[in-house]
Amino acid sequence: MMRHLSRWTSAAVLWVAFSSLARAETLAATIEQWGLLGSWAVDCAIRPDRDKGAVLTYEIRKDGRVMYRRDFGDVKDENEVVSASVNAEGLLNLMVYFASLHQTREFGLLHANDGSLRAIYNRSDRGEYTIKDGKYVKTGAPTLPQQRCTQPSS
Template identity: 80%
Template sequence: MTRCLSRWIAAALLLAAIAPAASAETLAVTIEQWGLLGSWAVDCAAKPDRDKGALLTYEIRKDGRVMYRRNFGGAKDENEVVSATVSAEGLLNVMVYFPSLHQAREFGLVLLKDGSLRAIYNRSERGEYTIRDGKYVATGAPTPTQQRCD
């Protein structure tokens, strides 16, 4: 009985060690297969600027983590993508943890036929939207398309 219990405990510990790696691998595969990897901007020729457009980069680290880097010119940050799923309509739902904001944000992205990217929604973990239905909540203006810069 003790030998059987020891085997079950060993198997559970092995599964607990493997599960995070499998989850990270699935996340990286989702991001890569959907086509998000690389750098994106409204205007790739323009210098990154908070008011005129940031350079947004998604990359997979050697350890398998997916990172989201934002370059606003004078300010830059790097944040971990914690989940990504693709809806039946092809919308990529991404959740990123922002340590500087002490919060996670979820956003939905769509790849258009011309290869550009567009944000459809962006909300806090409390459900507060900055982008809803492809429009900025504050102004009602549609979100711009972003082009791949690399």
């Protein structure tokens, strides 16, 4: 009986390890295939600044994790992308865990024909939107397109 229990335990541990690895590979592949890797900003010529624009960088680490770095000039942070999927319209849906905020946020990005991308929505894990339907909730102003500042490293 103990031998069978040990086999089942070993099988369960291997299944968890492989499914975690497969999820990481799928996440990284989704990010890479969609074309998100690299740094993005509204204006790449301007130094990062909270009021004038941040530089947002997406990268795949050697361990397979996908990271999302934000540079606001005076403040920088790094957060892990925990899921990514693309819907039928080509919208990339990301979930990012912000450790400093103890919060997961979900946001959607859409590629434009010129290669730029726009934030279509951004919401907290409580369903509170800061961006909805491509517009800032507070002001109603449309989100600005972001340009790629650097090519992803291969």
